[in-house]
Each structure stands twice: as C-alpha cells, then as structure tokens.
Amino acid sequence: MSLLTAELDQRQFQEISQIVYQQCGISLKSGKEALVRARLMKRLRALKIASVKEYMKLISSEKGKTEINTLIDVMTTNKTSFFRESAHFDYLAQEILPDLSTRKRLRFWSAACSSGEEPYTLAMVLRENIRDIDRKDVLVLSTDISNQMIAMAQQGVYSEERMAGVPQPLVREYFERIREGSKPRYRAGTELRKLIRLASLNLMQPWPMKGPFNVIFCRNVMIYFDRPTQQRLVNRFWDMLEPGGYLFVGHSEGLSGIRHEFQYMKPATYRKR
Numbered sequence: 001m002s003l004l005t006a007e008l009d010q011r012q013f014q015e016i017s018q019i020v021y022q023q024c025g026i027s028l029k030s031g032k033e034a035l036v037r038a039r040l041m042k043r044l045r046a047l048k049i050a051s052v053k054e055y056m057k058l059i060s061s062e063k064g065k066t067e068i069n070t071l072i073d074v075m076t077t078n079k080t081s082f083f084r085e086s087a088h089f090d091y092l093a094q095e096i097l098p099d100l101s102t103r104k105r106l107r108f109w110s111a112a113c114s115s116g117e118e119p120y121t122l123a124m125v126l127r128e129n130i131r132d133i134d135r136k137d138v139l140v141l142s143t144d145i146s147n148q149m150i151a152m153a154q155q156g157v158y159s160e161e162r163m164a165g166v167p168q169p170l171v172r173e174y175f176e177r178i179r180e181g182s183k184p185r186y187r188a189g190t191e192l193r194k195l196i197r198l199a200s201l202n203l204m205q206p207w208p209m210k211g212p213f214n215v216i217f218c219r220n221v222m223i224y225f226d227r228p229t230q231q232r233l234v235n236r237f238w239d240m241l242e243p244g245g246y247l248f249v250g251h252s253e254g255l256s257g258i259r260h261e262f263q264y265m266k267p268a269t270y271r272k273r
C-alpha cells in the first residue's frame, strides 16, 4: 500500500478553498491550512489515495463529480447540541409563542440543522408551549447542505452523551429509549417527527420554498461565510420572513457589520419591522 504524503502546497490549498467557497460559501482563508490539511488527510485515507495531487485529479474528473459533495461534508463543521444557546428557546417560549400560538398556520425554519438537535429542540419547545398544536398546521422546515447530516437527523437517534442537554421530563415525554449494543440510545418519537420536514438545501443556491416564515433559525453557520455572503443571506432571510417575523443567529455571529433593517431584540435575536 502506498504511503500517504501529508503535503498540501499553497496552490492546492487555494484550489480547495476556491471549490469550497464556490460550492457552499464557506471561506477558508489563509491560516486555515492546518485544518484543511487534517480534514483532507482523513478523506484521502478513507479513499486510499496517496497524495493531494491524486485527489485533485479525482475531483476535477467526470468520475469525481460526486466527490465534491463529500469534500464539502469533510470541510464543514457540524457541531451542534440540544438546547444550544438556550436563551433563544426561552425567548421563543416566553416572548414569541404566546402571540403566535393563536394562529392556525405556523412556519419555522432551521436553516442549517446539522444532525437534527436544533429542529428537535424546536419541536419540543413548540409542543410544550402550543396547547392544541395537533389541530394546527405547524411545520419546522429543517435543511442542511450535508446529505449525511440530513440522514442522521432523519434517523433521529442520539447517544446518551448527546442527550445530556435535554431535561429528563422531555426525554421521557418525547424520546424512546432503545438498546442496540451495550449503550442505550434515544430515538425521537412521532410527536416530534410529525412537526419536522427535513431536506437538503444549499443556502447559496435558490430556495424552492415560498415562505413566509414566522421564525428562522440560522445559527453557527454564517460565521464561516465572508461578509458579502452574510449580507446576501441576511437580505434573503428578510424576504423570507413575514413582517414581525424573527431571525435567530448564533451568539458569536450577530449582525454587526451587516446592513439591515431588523430590529435588535436581544443578543443574536432580530425582528423584521
């Protein structure tokens, strides 16, 4: 078996960065070489490819077209958790849902949902705060660029460690404990699943849905985009929201440096005027 050469020269780094930027808007600037190299080496090992040069040949060939999706998967960060940045869910429950819950039709969008923890959290908060939810038309559209993440969200099965952020009463109410192998795992139940519609969607491409949404969560993804890409995205979210609708972004993101007409409500919480 050939030995893997861990070389990634500057030109190759730029080529990879260019592909990733064009495909998904993620900006891998200089300084990210070590991260790109480490992630790339993992992929090369899995493919049993011996050098970056060979890999570059693959992705520029007809045969390698689908490999670009995997490259994007490898280069993106999927870190997430249940009730992540929980102040957002408190705000939703206390300040937004009391008004919204009188409506017949509600639309939420988890716009980079990763492995599903964010939309399942949303579904729990909606169930807990909208009394007659089954008599309403309520949907949490949940999208991500990664097919692999969408498949995990679809499966909706989580380890005990991943469930750590979910309060016990909610675990008992909405998850089924399953035993496969030595460790217990938890499967999201139908009460949550019937509120969620999963689909893969690249935020950089046209969006097939019409909206309008009442609330959009786009958290911890814009941080990877450059300013012009963030600006375009924020404008598009504005268009997708109903007047009075809310946009939640990650707490480390905010909208400073972006031109917008949203009203600032709380950290990383904005409302369309």
Ligand SMILES: C[S@@+](CC[C@H](N)C(=O)[O-])C[C@H]1O[C@@H](n2cnc3c(N)ncnc32)[C@H](O)[C@@H]1O
Residues within 6 Å of the ligand: 023, 024, 025, 026, 076, 077, 078, 079, 080, 081, 084, 111, 112, 113, 114, 115, 118, 143, 144, 145, 146, 149, 201, 202, 203, 204, 218, 219, 220, 221, 250
């Ligand atoms: C760090 S996770 C954030 C998950 C969740 N929103 C949260 O805050 O916990 C970022 C997600 O953004 C997705 N992503 C990256 N670029 C994207 C794009 N252009 N379109 C849609 N999703 C994208 C990644 O696949 C990843 O699952």
